[in-house]
Amino acid sequence: MFNSAQKRTPPQVYVTPRYRTTQSEYQSSNSERLFEKSKDNSMNQLKILQQIGYGKFSKVMLSMFNGEKFALKIINKSCTMKTQTTSLLQREMQIMKQLNHPNIVKLYKEFSDDKNVYLLLEYCNQGSLFNQKFDQTQIKQIIKEVLLALKYLHSQGIMHRDIKPENIYLHNNHVKLGDFGIAQYIKKKSKSFCGTLDYMAPEVIRQNYYDNRIDIWSVGILTYELNNLQPPIKDRDQQIQMRRIISEEVQYPRHFDDKLKNFIQKCLKKRCEERATIDELLNDEFLHS
Template identity: 30%
Template sequence: MFKFSVHEYPTGRYQWFIKEKAKDLILGRINAEIREWCRMNMVENINVELKAILQESFSTFHSEMEEGRKELSEFEISLDKRYSFDKCTRDRNFLDDFEDTVLSWPILPIAFPLSFVITAVLSPLLIPLVIKDVIDKLDRHGYNENKQEQMQKWCLEFLKEYNQQSIQKLIEETYLDDFITRVKHLTDYVIPKRIEADEKYIHHIIEDLRNSSLISRQYRPLENRCMFILGMIMLLDMDLEFSGFKHSDEYIGTHNTADTEIGRGAFSDVYSTEILIANKHKKAAVKTFRQPLEGNEESYIQLAEVHNLRRFCHTNIVELYGISYKFDKEGTKYLQIFMELCDYSLDDIIFNDANRSWKPCCMFENLEECQEAFNFFITILLDICRGLLYIHNKGFVHRDLKLSNILIKDGRVKIADMGVAKEVSYILGTLTGTLTTIAPEVYRGKLYGTEADIYSLGIIMWEMWYCEAAYSTMEYNYLNMHEFADCIKEGKRPTFNTSFAPPSELKNMIETCWSPNPSVRPSAENVFVELSSLVRL
């Protein structure tokens, strides 16, 4: 690269002139070599390739945003008919703001500095800007005696400047400074403004005078779409978390023995099986969903249980072993959840004489005669409270606490079916649960919290005492859901109408748990303390 002919060596009367000519000559050769290397390796296509990668990465989110824009714009129109928004809210399209924030701000700092670096490499005018003056003091007499030796010395000094440090400095002074400035603008200005706008938006929604069913119908398509997107994100997260568990031959492997069905739910079938975890055989329950995992809005419902169980680790909550996928002949993917195998559900024990050796407490005349049943009653309820207290302390509400979702293993409680459990801050008043254990505030469509689980616990305590399903009497048999909900909202509760009702302390606690006023209900910890005191009765 630095083989110069005799006539190329710079000459002149002035030292500065020789130095400048030598610098131009050397940089010209370096630039020519770099441009040829870039041409051979098609470096000029980097921008096109990066743009294609970014477009592909963001295309899914962009299309989802477009659908959300459409649905949100319809919602805004209906609100504008009723309310007069302030100028800030009226003049801004928040989804447009958000899209600009997501797509423009993070991408521009990437696209601009990269193109700048490439331009700096290809342009002979920009390279000298990052190269310091490496030509030392010129001895014109020595230079004239051996021009070739001096030029080679200068060439080597220039090449030393083309190293990792100089390139890193260029990136830091262009890309990082600009990137940090943009991120700071995003965090200090754009995001706070969006939060402020969202708070105003939510304030208008809260003050909306429309009935809940109309609002629910309007929100439902958008909510379903959000759940679908959230399901895709959760699936990606779980693919990373349980990547090993998906390979049945490596971590979770079912044996050739036929699996035994142990239950059927609204969305899934549950079988007992034997699995291999860390070279140890272990009995397990496997829940297989009937709907495909991908491509439907129910994927969020399926994945929610796994998502929740991953966050819980407690003696009184069923343990998650891992997940797997089952494929049909067409290659459709179905989610399988491998969990701790239990002996019975509390539903099996309470409502099936064959699974218990004792009579219900209500069939005796005093506590001395029903010690076995009463001890079981207290032991199980204390375990339920332990598990429930753990869930509530995590900031969650179970939302479907009932006998069939309380499993028994070796005489200890395992709370199951965490699929509908949700963090208190994310509860929107959606009707969720089983008719007979749903709290009145849930039927009313109000925002609710852990108190809804305590209401369900009160119903469970009544059912355990009488070994009878709540609201199973004739007066409720022919009611539809709305009529039944009206009864609950009016204060109807199961009655204590047998010869031996629960002791007054227990009866009062049950009635407090299912109080129509959530603020009156005790916490899971308070119920635990009260039940512990009953052990001495």
């Protein structure tokens, strides 16, 4: 089983929200009335149990429907319109509807009422990787399954753009990659400054055109953080942190062995064309030792 870890400071967030696991303080006494005006009559039978997460314009509720548990993401329409992020929400739904992979959170249904958009999602019974600690065997399994999810995602012409512990969930000890709020189609050139700074590739910070290789960079950061409980480059001053990510080489703790360091180094090449491919990483000796 996966073991709980002590709390740590969450990553700095630019576009994407922090995710928090189930806590009783988020229970809502009015939650069961959310669907009285739903346009989808079948969803009126959905029972809301408690809040298990939140975002900048959304919250995530543990729900029951036909005897099964689901995660219900509720997005406020007026907030997305005010911040001109409606197109991002539409793209998130479009992308999730086309995905079908055992290591990716599944979208079962989307519907709306006058105030909100609702996404009925696969429920992951062990929450996110955030604030959890894992041994080496578990970390290798997690990274392998994240890579398998990304290999499928990239084959569908999509880059995630926000790989981090808060967006990776566990269900029955298996990875489920989620939160596609800023995912983008690879064929569309992008140089948007978005994501979580701790996990941003240098080309994103520079606002150069980039592609799905930014996800490979994030896998390297993720591997480092799972083994050390903090990202490799961190600074209270965000401008200094950005300069360090662009120019500074990663320093490794003494407890990192050579196979682990070599794996991370293959991901954290400043020049994106020098980064390892997903297949190369899946065959790397670190994951098979």
